[in-house]
Amino acid sequence: MEIKVLETPGHTPEHLSYVVVDHSRGEEPAAVFTGDTLFVGDVGRPDLFPGIARDLASKLFHSLHEKLAKLPDFCEVYPAHGAGSLCGRAMSAKGQHDGLREMYNYAFLTKDLNKFIDLLTTDMPEAPDHFSRCSDINRKGPAPVR
Numbered sequence: 001m002e003i004k005v006l007e008t009p010g011h012t013p014e015h016l017s018y019v020v021v022d023h024s025r026g027e028e029p030a031a032v033f034t035g036d037t038l039f040v041g042d043v044g045r046p047d048l049f050p051g052i053a054r055d056l057a058s059k060l061f062h063s064l065h066e067k068l069a070k071l072p073d074f075c076e077v078y079p080a081h082g083a084g085s086l087c088g089r090a091m092s093a094k095g096q097h098d099g100l101r102e103m104y105n106y107a108f109l110t111k112d113l114n115k116f117i118d119l120l121t122t123d124m125p126e127a128p129d130h131f132s133r134c135s136d137i138n139r140k141g142p143a144p145v146r
Helices: 053-066 113-121 131-140
Strands: 002-007 016-021 031-035 076-079
Touching: 053 113
Parallel strands: 031 076
Antiparallel strands: 002 016, 016 031
8 A cells, every 4th residue: 555645735734635545456546534625525614724714715725626636536535524523514424435526515516716715714613712722732832751
């Protein structure tokens, strides 16, 4: 098996997805671990970073349409979250999907960049209250250990 790292910014500036090629099955990608970029039924919200939401939405559009959409139709999708997470607004309870093309996803199916940006930067649910605290903690990093 081979794991390829794919830069997929949008939910965060530095987001990554991991494409898996199972050489025992063939040379095309068999699965993609999309983290918070692409969910079943939704995509990662770009509005959690004040001031750069529209820029992140644009990057997310390109990550979806210029990178993930180029994977084979049968490529299995394994996102980081499912229903109940506040990282999107329409996530399915299904934890993975058997193929990119069979997945209904309003954002993934939106082909117009400006419409996509508007969809993902207006009328979003409130950001999780812990998000800003987590960002501050992550910025500081862990306490040094001897």
